[in-house]
Amino acid sequence: MAEIVRMPKLGFDMQEGLLVRWVKQEGDSVQKGDILAEIETDKATVEVEAHGSGKLYRHLVEADTSVPIGDPIAIVADEGEDVNVDELLGSSGQKEASSSAEAKKEAPEKKEESQTSESVESSSQTGERIKASPLAKKMAEDHQLELADLSGSGPGGRIVKKDIEAALAAEKSKPVEKEVQPEAIQRPTEEKVEALPQAIWQADYQAPKDQSVPMNKLRQAIGRRMVESKQQIPHFYVTSSVNVESLMLLYKQVNGSLPKEQKISVNDYVIKATALTLRSFPAINASIKGDSIVKHGAVHIGVAVAVEGGLLTIVVRDADVKPIRVISDEVKKMAARVRDGKIKPEDVEGSTFSISNLGMFDVENFAAIINPPEAAILAVSSAQQVPVVEDDELKIGWRMKLTLSADHRVTDGVEAAKFMQTLSKHLENPLRLLL
Amino acid sequence: MEKREYLDIYHQMVVIRILEEKAAELYQEGKIGGFLHLYIGQEAVSTGLISARKPQDRVITAYRDHGVAINAGLSANEVMAELLGKATGSTGGKGGSMHLADVKKNFWGGHAIVGSHLPIAAGLALGDQYQKNDGITICMFGDGATNIGYFHEALNLSKVWNLPVLWVCENNQYGMGTSVERASAVSDIRQKAEGYNIKNDYVDGMDVMKVREKSLEMIEEIRAGSGPQFLEIITYRFRGHSMGDPERYREQDEVGKWRENDPIGIYRKYLLEEKIATESELDEQEKSAEEVVLESVRFAESSPEPADEELFANIYADN
């Protein structure tokens, strides 16, 4: 039975997705769970999976097209099935008349094409089920090798362990392209003492040439969104200096009792404290939708994570009710997936409020741009030892500056200030965050 | 014999009768599963036989084992709980009606494969002989079991090795629905023992005192080293083979004739005539027996089911 593949909705505020690339071409055989295409949303590039098996019968949109969610993008049919595209799309009642006519116009041509490619396929044996031993499949998955790229030496062309080993050995011997591992912003980079340039001035010194790098999709998306945000949202900023004396003490004590992989970061405390605060400030845990303000029931905290060529917000769902160790664990796992490029839609979609933390870079204070359609974002700076006046005496104290950027259409200064006050209280009594 | 012992025998027989009637009811209510073979009408057989044994004597029987279990000293509670498949049953709900047992009381079980326990009985006797124990083994089986090979292998072996075993054939005239005449080459079952040169006799299974007397005599001879002996006990099954059987294979008046010879009634008459007990004393025994059985039903119904862990318990003795 032919099935329509539609642009998936990957978040509550997603309106459309950009189909970046078709992974499966027309005529390719498709197994349930195979990646059909890559979609870029405002926030991330995600993959569209096949929900059924058969053959990719028809692409309904070309690569690099923006498609509203729910619109058909492809048809998957059984092997050898003759699909009446019109009827299928018509019966679904989703496709507009003009597109349907377009599809009709294309249909005969495409059909011929697919027939030709089919006969070629069977003789070249591509597009068939790839034969591989269970072990070879497992190894390929572990090493992210495409079985389709390998040829099998076993009976009937079965890919076996030694084929995988050969492929891995070949890969090793290739000149290694330097892979840039995107780093999460929260993760402090190790400081290295860099060698100074040659001390001798060379008169014929030639500066490296300028390079023109095309903006990747992510960069473009960030650009689009940030321009839109900064131009359209009336930002205002409230900064507080929070006493984190107890927090730093607790942070050390707690981590002293935990193995490395379970340590709880300052940011985890900030997430928990912010989420708890948002519970009492529904107007700040909000979005603009047309002429209404949507006050979100759930508190989903977005946390900005740097990736190669940009940044993404990973989302800790229901952070107000989750224990801090769960939050910490989720952030670690999602950040790892972001860095490994194995991001899932639910990792990045659906935040109701965002946090940007540059605390590990020795930053005194900064302000962040709101992540639309959210109403506010919190910028977290470094916890620092500073001179403070307590009981008319000058002392050394721990302080951390937090700056809230808020949308004046949604909230006002007093509410923002009260929000910061409550947030400070939570952070100044950090033991409660553990309970 | 003391008066207390006479009364105890009466009490046991009545407990068996009421327990079996109660079991039939519970079976019909769906509370007892599987097969249910009742002992009604045969009470005098095992009661008389087992009253003659000493504690060191082993008893092993076939699947019609509720009465034997009671006579061997199992409580009505653990018998009834086993029928209901409860954790408090004699085998924790794992054996069921056909596999009651309590080895501490030297009751080595009900056995459900016809005739299979006869070679095992020979083995029990061999164990005692080998260890020079004073005990003998009493092995009960129906007339139907005497037509299967195990019977002949076991009798032969017991004679060859001179094992201390009393073979007891409860001839209740029917193997399931086939009468003795139609299934056995000889209708006097004890003739088969003759063929193995095993000393044999028979007794009226409706009269508990006669059964007891004959059993005492044979058991003590075996204990003294006579080798195996064979006792045929003529009896009658009041109920069908098991619950749910059509009783078509017996004429109604045939059933009725034997009911007049009810073993409990016969014994009651004997106790009164011999002035061993009074009417009121026997009524009291009956009342007490009824209470024992009613209590066993309460106990069984309120007992817990076996735990899930029991499923894998006791498959092996060693780990």
Next chain:
Amino acid sequence: MAKITMRQAISQALWEEMERDPSVFILGEEVGVWGGTYAVTKGFYDHFGEERVRDTPIAEAAIVGAAIGASLTGTRPVAELMTINFAFSAMDHIVNEAAKFHYMFNGQMVLPLVIRTVGGGGRQLGATHSQTPDAIFAHFPGLKVVSPGTPADAKGLLKAAIRSNDPIMFIEHATLYQTRGEVPEGDYIVPIGKSTVQRAGEHVTIVTYSKMLELSLKAAEKLSKEGIEAEIVDLRTLRPLDMEPVIESFKKTNRAVVVEEGWKSYGVGAEIVSRIYEEAFDFVDAPIKRVAQLEVPLPYNRRLEQKALPQVEDIISAVKEVYNG
């Protein structure tokens, strides 16, 4: 260490256990005056006497049934069934009684019982006397099934079996009695329910036991000359089955051949292969093969009989097929 035959090893185990524990006794056809049809109990009758070395009638149900009964009373009978083909005459007592009592009577009854018997083909005894029905006995929970492939294991496992409190089928192979091997003297125990690696190798795992261990070892030596190193896992106990060494070896080699003398259908190989697929599917690099007896009753004619039984060459070609597969 002394190099003795498997017959001597079994005999030694029996003798030592009877010396050690007076509750151990032997019963079976021709075990006494005759000295055992395979001469395992030669000299026992004179030494231990007729009470402890008991000749029985030819009546398998009586032999096993009596052994069950005696074991219930606390003695440790070792019943001998002249061949495993005769065990069918005692099948009821083996599977309906011995395998069930401990469980069915909720732990009240304990059966420290060994049933020694002899199986296997290859001696031109015809269809009824040449079977290897080990898998049938291994089907029943409650029974333990042991079948040694070396003299040392035969001694160690038999001693363990006699000391065990469970009913055990101890299956010897008729053509292994002359096999020689080093056997530790005195109290040597091999635990029941433990498979073991009899030969190390890296390319293909051979899973086998009993007589087929001998053939598999020969096959492995020849394969080694061609650069294929087979690792041989000897099951030794069919129930309870110890898959750990099998899976461990398979995770290393990713390829396996199961060799058994019995028929392939519903057999030991079927069980082992399924377990590998269930427990180590992601380590499978080639289809697993079985080498087994052809699906015929064994004929008397020597040439045909040998054709029907697994041979060293069959194992070699199966291993090569799996290695190249």
